[in-house]
Amino acid sequence: xxxxxxxxxxxxxxxxxxxxxxxAVTVLDSATAPERxxxxxxxxxxxxxxxxxxxxxxxxxxxxxxxxxQQGKRLLFVTNNSSKSxxxxxxxxxxxxxxxxxxxxxxxxxxxxxxxxxxxxxxxGKKVLLLGWSGVEQELQLAGIPFIGGRELExxxxxxxxxxxxxxxxxxxGAVVVGWDPNFSYSRLVYASVCLRELPGCVLVxxxxxxADHIGGGRMMPGTGGLVRCVETAAGATAVNVAKGGEWxxxxxxxxxxxxxxxxxxxGDRLDTDIHLGRQGGLFTxxxxxxxxxxxxxxxxxxxxxxxxxxxxxxxxxxLD
Amino acid sequence: xxxxxxxxxxxxxxxxxxxxxxxAVTVLDSATAPERxxxxxxxxxxxxxxxxxxxxxxxxxxxxxxxxxQQGKRLLFVTNNSSKSxxxxxxxxxxxxxxxxxxxxxxxxxxxxxxxxxxxxxxxGKKVLLLGWSGVEQELQLAGIPFIGGRELExxxxxxxxxxxxxxxxxxxGAVVVGWDPNFSYSRLVYASVCLRELPGCVLVxxxxxxADHIGGGRMMPGTGGLVRCVETAAGATAVNVAKGGEWxxxxxxxxxxxxxxxxxxxGDRLDTDIHLGRQGGLFTxxxxxxxxxxxxxxxxxxxxxxxxxxxxxxxxxxLD
Numbered sequence: 001x002x003x004x005x006x007x008x009x010x011x012x013x014x015x016x017x018x019x020x021x022x023x024a025v026t027v028l029d030s031a032t033a034p035e036r037x038x039x040x041x042x043x044x045x046x047x048x049x050x051x052x053x054x055x056x057x058x059x060x061x062x063x064x065x066x067x068x069x070q071q072g073k074r075l076l077f078v079t080n081n082s083s084k085s086x087x088x089x090x091x092x093x094x095x096x097x098x099x100x101x102x103x104x105x106x107x108x109x110x111x112x113x114x115x116x117x118x119x120x121x122x123x124x125g126k127k128v129l130l131l132g133w134s135g136v137e138q139e140l141q142l143a144g145i146p147f148i149g150g151r152e153l154e155x156x157x158x159x160x161x162x163x164x165x166x167x168x169x170x171x172x173x174g175a176v177v178v179g180w181d182p183n184f185s186y187s188r189l190v191y192a193s194v195c196l197r198e199l200p201g202c203v204l205v206x207x208x209x210x211x212a213d214h215i216g217g218g219r220m221m222p223g224t225g226g227l228v229r230c231v232e233t234a235a236g237a238t239a240v241n242v243a244k245g246g247e248w249x250x251x252x253x254x255x256x257x258x259x260x261x262x263x264x265x266x267x268g269d270r271l272d273t274d275i276h277l278g279r280q281g282g283l284f285t286x287x288x289x290x291x292x293x294x295x296x297x298x299x300x301x302x303x304x305x306x307x308x309x310x311x312x313x314x315x316x317x318x319x320l321d
Numbered sequence: 322x323x324x325x326x327x328x329x330x331x332x333x334x335x336x337x338x339x340x341x342x343x344x345a346v347t348v349l350d351s352a353t354a355p356e357r358x359x360x361x362x363x364x365x366x367x368x369x370x371x372x373x374x375x376x377x378x379x380x381x382x383x384x385x386x387x388x389x390x391q392q393g394k395r396l397l398f399v400t401n402n403s404s405k406s407x408x409x410x411x412x413x414x415x416x417x418x419x420x421x422x423x424x425x426x427x428x429x430x431x432x433x434x435x436x437x438x439x440x441x442x443x444x445x446g447k448k449v450l451l452l453g454w455s456g457v458e459q460e461l462q463l464a465g466i467p468f469i470g471g472r473e474l475e476x477x478x479x480x481x482x483x484x485x486x487x488x489x490x491x492x493x494x495g496a497v498v499v500g501w502d503p504n505f506s507y508s509r510l511v512y513a514s515v516c517l518r519e520l521p522g523c524v525l526v527x528x529x530x531x532x533a534d535h536i537g538g539g540r541m542m543p544g545t546g547g548l549v550r551c552v553e554t555a556a557g558a559t560a561v562n563v564a565k566g567g568e569w570x571x572x573x574x575x576x577x578x579x580x581x582x583x584x585x586x587x588x589g590d591r592l593d594t595d596i597h598l599g600r601q602g603g604l605f606t607x608x609x610x611x612x613x614x615x616x617x618x619x620x621x622x623x624x625x626x627x628x629x630x631x632x633x634x635x636x637x638x639x640x641l642d
Contacts, residue, residue, distance in 0.1 A: 054482075159503035161375075164542045182480035184507040186543070193533070193543050211554050212514070221485045222507070222514050222555030230551035233532050234543030 025298045027289070027310045034319040036309050040284060042259055043068055046244075046268030047079040047089075049291020050314055052096055054216050058290050060315035062097045067318040076257065078106040078266075080243040080273055082179035082207035082224060085138035086110050106253065108207040108243040109135030112177050113143035114252065115205060115242040121145060126174025129195055131181045131188055131227065136207060140177075148173070153183055158190040169194050178231055178239065179207035180224045189234055196235035204231065208243035210273065214292060244273035250281040267314060269293055275307045288313045346619045348610070348631045355640040357630050361605060363580055364389055367565075367589030368400040368410075370612020371635055373417055375537045379611050381636035383418045388639040397578065399427040399587075401564040401594055403500035403528035403545060406459035407431050427574065429528040429564040430456030433498050434464035435573065436526060436563040442466060447495025450516055452502045452509055452548065457528060461498075469494070474504055479511040490515050499552055499560065500528035501545045510555055517556035525552065529564035531594065535613060565594035571602040588635060590614055596628045609634045 028036070037043070045051060051061045068075060077093070077100055084092065086102040086109075093100040113136070116122070128147040130136055137150045148154055148170060158164050169191060176192045195202050210223040228239050242248050253259055265284040268274020269291020278285035287293060287307040298306060311317045349357070358364070366372060372382045389396060398414070398421055405413065407423040407430075414421040434457070437443070449468040451457055458471045469475055469491060479485050490512060497513045516523050531544035549560050563569050574580055586605040589595020590612020599606035608614060608628035619627060636642040 157503075161536050161542065165536055165538060165540060182478075182507045184510070186503045186505040186548075189505070189543050189547065194540070197541060211557065215482050215486055217486060219486060219515070220518060221482065222510050222551075226510065226551040226554035227507075229554045230543075230547040233547035233550045236532065 025295065025306065025310055027295070027312060028316065029312065030316040030319045030321045033309060033311050033317045036284075036286075037073075037265060037317065039263060040073065040265045041263040042074045042076065042257070042265070044076045044078050044253070044264065044266040044268075044278075044283070045314075046266070046270065046274045046291075047077055048081065048213070049269035050267055050288055051077075051098060053214075053290065057096045057098075058288075058313055058315070060313070060318075060320045062099070063320055064314045064318035065098060065100075067320065074257075075100070075104055076106060076253070077104055078244060078249075078253075080108045080208035080210050080224075080245070081213075082108045082112070082135055082243075083133045084109065084135040085142075087138065088135060107135060107139075109139045109179065111242040111249060111252075112136050112179065112205055112207050113139040113145060114256075115240065115248060116140075116145055116175060116177075117143050118252065119203075121175060124174055125172070127170065127172050129170075129173050129176045129192060130179075131184060131192060131231070132177060132179030132207065133181060136177060136179045147177075149188070151183065153185075155185070155187045155191045158187040164190055164194075167191070167194055169199065171199060173199055173202060175203045175205055176231065177205045177207065178224065178228050181227055184227050184230075189230060192231050193235040196231070196237045204235065204237045204239040206239035206241045206243075206246075208273075209239070209241050209245055210243075210270075244268075244270075244277045250277055250283075254281070267317065271297075271301075271305065271307075275305075278307070279305075284308050286311060286317060288317065290314070346616065346627065346631055348616070348633060349637065350633070351637040351640045351642050354630060354632050354638045357605075358394075358586060358607075358638065360584060361394065361586045362584040363395040363397065363578070363586070365397045365399050365574070365585065365587040365589075365604070366635075367587070367591065367595045367612075368398055369402065369534070370590035371588055371609055372398075372419060374535070374611065378417045378419075379609075379634055379636070381634070381639075381641045383420070384641055385635045385639035386419060386421075388641065395578075396421070396425055397427060397574070398425055399565060399570075399574075401429045401529035401531050401545075401566070402534075403429045403433070403456055403564075404454045405430065405456040406463075408459065409456060428456060428460075430460045430500065432563040432570060432573075433457055433500065433526055433528050434460040434466060436561065436569060437461075437466055437496060437498075438464050439573065440524075442496060445495055446493070448491060448493050450491075450494045450497045450513060451500075452505060452513060452552070453498060453500030453528065454502060457498060457500045468498075470509070472504065474506075476506075476508045476512045479508040485511055485515075488512070488515055490520065492520060494520055494523060496524045496526055497552065498526045498528065499545065499549050502548055505548050505551075510551060513552050514556040517552070517558045525556065525558045525560040527560035527562045527564075527567075529594075530560070530562050530566055531564075531591075565589070565591075565598045571598055575602070588638065592618070592622075592626065592628075596626075599628070600626075605629050607632060607638060609638065611635070
């Protein structure tokens with residue numbers, strides 16, 4: 001029995017080499033995993049929980065990417081995090097020793113702008129009300145989409161009914177985009193709700209609907225999902241989720257990057273976003289155990305919801321350790 | 322044909338006397354409605370949309386209450402609004418010419434405190450984290466339940482991951498209460514989420530889950546429902562809804578006021594809260610058309626979801642107008 005210590009904070013896994021470790025879940029290793037990617041041309045990587053955790057690189061992740069590139073595979077990096085732009089993400093990759101270009105990065109901040117472009121929003125002459133952070137701001141600017149909100153608080157205080165009755169919103173707003181927003185407030189909620197209820201054709205876009213994210217030390221921080229549910233409930237609207245977990249992203253990726261789903265794999269640690277996206281589109285699905293999903297959780301799943309491959313980490317998927 | 326003009330802002334209804342006005346929906350009038358209440362001992366009134374709309378009293382509502390009192394019926398006033406305490410509500414009733422004592426008022430602010438008392442919270446030595454307004458503050462004080470939050474902002478700014486990692490919450494918090502909260506913010510959400518995820522036994526209480534409220538001029542303001550969904554999603558918790566629409570309220574009312582459901586009617590304008598509460602508990606259900614529910618909406622309903630009686634307003638239910 002080969003004892004294998006994971007780099008994952010907290011959880012530890014002891015598994016036999018390629019052994020069955022409970023029910024239908026088999027954890028492959030560096031000897032058996034690479035063969036499963038032989039016919040794969042494109043690898044779509046989730047980032048947090050796969051390549052890094054917070055500010056800690058997963059062991060041998062940079063080397064794994066180099067191996068895949070040497071094999072001639074195309075790499076894409078798709079993250080539901082909306083706080084950074086593509087350019088900001090490229091800096092983060094570089095600082096962790098990962099060689100990645102901005103064009104290979106599909107952050108949900110970028111997806112929000114790409115979705116609006118795909119529906120012709122930039123030519124509409126309309127503005128976005130942004131409940132979000134710098135990443136979405138930068139991507140909207142690059143796509144030529146004007147916005148109000150973002151990091152600047154421009155909403156009057158809505159602390160009584162009279163202020164809400166008298167509120168006049170900018171009538172040129174045509175979309176509300178909700179991302180991770182540490183400036184989220186009741187006043188912003190009122191403004192967004194009035195736009196969505198009263199401005200004809202105003203659409204609601206969610207950068208993602210993730211409920212919460214691990215930030216280390218066993219702590220979780222509220223994700224964008226709660227903010228989206230809040231706006232949806234108050235406005236009686238349904239958001240378009242442009243990230244993993246939604247319906248828009250995969251057809252967009254296939255169209256834009258000319259992907260053949262049968263030759264594409266997704267490597268991600270979340271069942272509800274990464275593995276869901278992959279199964280939804282007929283992709284090959286790989287789950288490394290360096291993120292939020294534990295072996296215990298996998299053991300409880302019906303076979304139809306399991307990923308195609310489970311590996312201790314992305315290193316084993318590349319034949320490394 | 323008797324033309325009848327409603328006091329309702331916006332919508333107008335033209336109906337024959339006691340006539341069938343579409344499908345299974347019959348709108349009773351002052352000649353036919355009172356007979357249906359003959360065997361009713363207790364009337365539970367919703368307030369906004371039944372007795373008043375915003376700051377406008379519904380015509381003959383004070384006289385209708387006098388008629389019911391003269392008939393020896395007991396009156397209760399149950400509202401999902403959490404912004405006021407019982408005492409504050411009694412003042413509002415008085416200012417509109419409605420003679421009502423605080424003991425007859427069951428506001429959702431009061432329900433939050435009553436629920437916590439019903440589970441023994443005051444004796445636990447624990448505090449409440451309140452995301453809410455003065456009404457809940459006052460009711461918690463009257464029930465002897467200490468709290469932090471409320472109208473005072475006591476939460477440090479949570480605008481980056483480090484601040485969230487370092488956040489230390491008050492370990493004596495045993496419940497998070499979410500009501501209408503114009504101070505709601507991402508920082509408050511983080512604090513509530515950490516309490517619910519990390520403090521053993523910490524419970525989540527919603528004063529109500531109403532999505533939005535009419536404030537006149539065709540405008541709606543975000544209700545408490547969106548804030549509750551936001552906290553639930555971020556914390557991975559399920560709130561106890563102590564108001565109409567939840568499971569707790571009716572058994573509590575029956576126990577506290579010794580109600581016989583078969584002798585009790587509810588008069589309310591909302592299908593999802595008032596009529597739902599009544600049908601759930603086997604009460605007689607009366608819907609006046611002075612609130613949010615229109616005849617068109619009723620016509621689209623299956624018979625099993627219709628109220629027992631539809632009246633133009635509470636005045637006709639008392640044989641007036």
